[in-house]
Amino acid sequence: MKILSPRALRALGRFNAAYPWDHNAHYHRWILRQLPRRFGLALDVGSGSGDLARLLSGRADAVQAVDSDPVITAQAQKLIPSGLPVTFSVTDAIADFPAGPYDVITCVATIHHLPFAQALIRFRRHLAPGGTLVIVGLCRAETTVDHLLGAVAIPTNAAMGWLKNKGRPSPRPVSMTAPTRSADMTFNEIIREARDILPGARLRRR
Structure with missing residues (x-):
């Protein structure tokens, strides 16, 4: 089920490029509320x-941040400001899990790039007893409700980009x-799959 035509998608892409905003950062405050x-x-x-990672360093003794x-x-x-206890490294999160x-352990908009079950097993293995794992991920639209939510998100996303940039076109930040x-x-x-590997895990739509 396609919500927008290719022409509309191109137009939306041009608008989002002119008025970018960080979708992932939208969830950072929510993530912090889940943590000690x-x-x-x-x-x-x-x-x-x-x-x-920099936000986590305000609560943590040390933060290890990895990306491919x-x-x-x-x-x-x-x-990184001087003295901040954060270490960044280029790492394969499956082959070379720290x-x-x-x-x-946090993982935002990344797990769909990884073998899902393997990633969860590694997270479980390296999480301390009583530790907290927070994942913000994506899913493939399947149901009518999924597609309706996707349709609602399109104008909402555009509006957020406009508001975040105060109506002024903005250069895009360095991208992945x-x-x-x-x-x-x-x-x-x-x-x-999550409940098989992580019994008791809470899953919700955001």
């Missing part, structure tokens, strides 16, 4: 420009250079 006030070691998987994109990781490294245990891919799992498939 203070914790020891944190891991941010798919750290991108490092915004979330060397360009965006180098940019994030340059933005050894824990971690009191907090690593290959991207669309989500291939539906929400129901994610629920089934």
